Amino acid sequence: DVKVTQSSRYLVKRTGEKVFLECVQDMDHENMFWYRQDPGLGLRLIYFSYDVKMKEKGDIPEGYSVSREKKERFSLILESASTNQTSMYLCASSYSSYNEQFFGPGTRLTVL
Amino acid sequence: AQTVTQSQPEMSVQEAETVTLSCTYDTSENNYYLFWYKQPPSRQMILVIRQEAYKQQNATENRFSVNFQKAAKSFSLKISDSQLGDTAMYFCAFMKQPSGGYQKVTFGTGTKLQVIP
DSSP states (O other): OOOEEESOSEEEEOTTOOEEEEEEESSOOSEEEEEEEETTTEEEEEEEESSTTOOEEOSOOTTOEEEEEETTEEEEEESSOOGGGOEEEEEEEESSTTSOOEEOOOEEEEEO | OOEEEOOOSEEEEETTSOEEEOOEEEOSOSSEEEEEEEEOTTSOOEEEEEEETTOOSOOEETTEEEEEETTTTEEEEEEOSOOGGGOEEEEEEEEEOOBTTBOOEEEOOOEEEEEEO
16 A cells, blocks of 8 residues: 655644655655645645656745655745644655545644 | 535535535546545545546446536535445545646545434
8 A cells, every 4th residue: 555654743833933844655656745735725735746856836835845855755844934834734646647646644733 | 727616515414325425627628537535534535536537437436436427517426325434524636637747636625524323
């Protein structure tokens, strides 16, 4: 089975802090994604990557950056956390662009 | 841009009964894929079922089946013999035919399903 893991289930940070969310997949998937999930808004794509060191902006990239130095790892970075970034963050990966996405358990981030 | 609409924010169903979750989408594409994902409380989101637009036959996976109406741009999920483990948030998702390695999935806002014992 595909396994997508995220570094933390719950995270509490203060406004202005730099925050790193890590995601690792163990099935040699090409594509990796970061979404945020908010009630009533569904999942919104922040960034995705289709290869090592490649990244593309999604629908809501403002305030975020990403890093993919190795194929299995995709990091989401909040350079200066703000309260409106309090949310559930979901990482996903897919083998190719024609395949479904597999999701991690999510990180619930609270910014105080 | 594609949009996915789930008009039922919450639904409930008695155990062993059948329930249908609705989903409509808007696109000018002819080739695309549709998905239903399930997110149980505090657990990982998993794929329930997938439908390719070029296939006329509706996809089925055990107790889960879809009613895909391409002309109406409708993609509903039917859950038969509902079980307590079906309690979850269900997301409908649309993906247009990928090009150049670009995979963009658009999700609906979700339907929270409660199965009542």
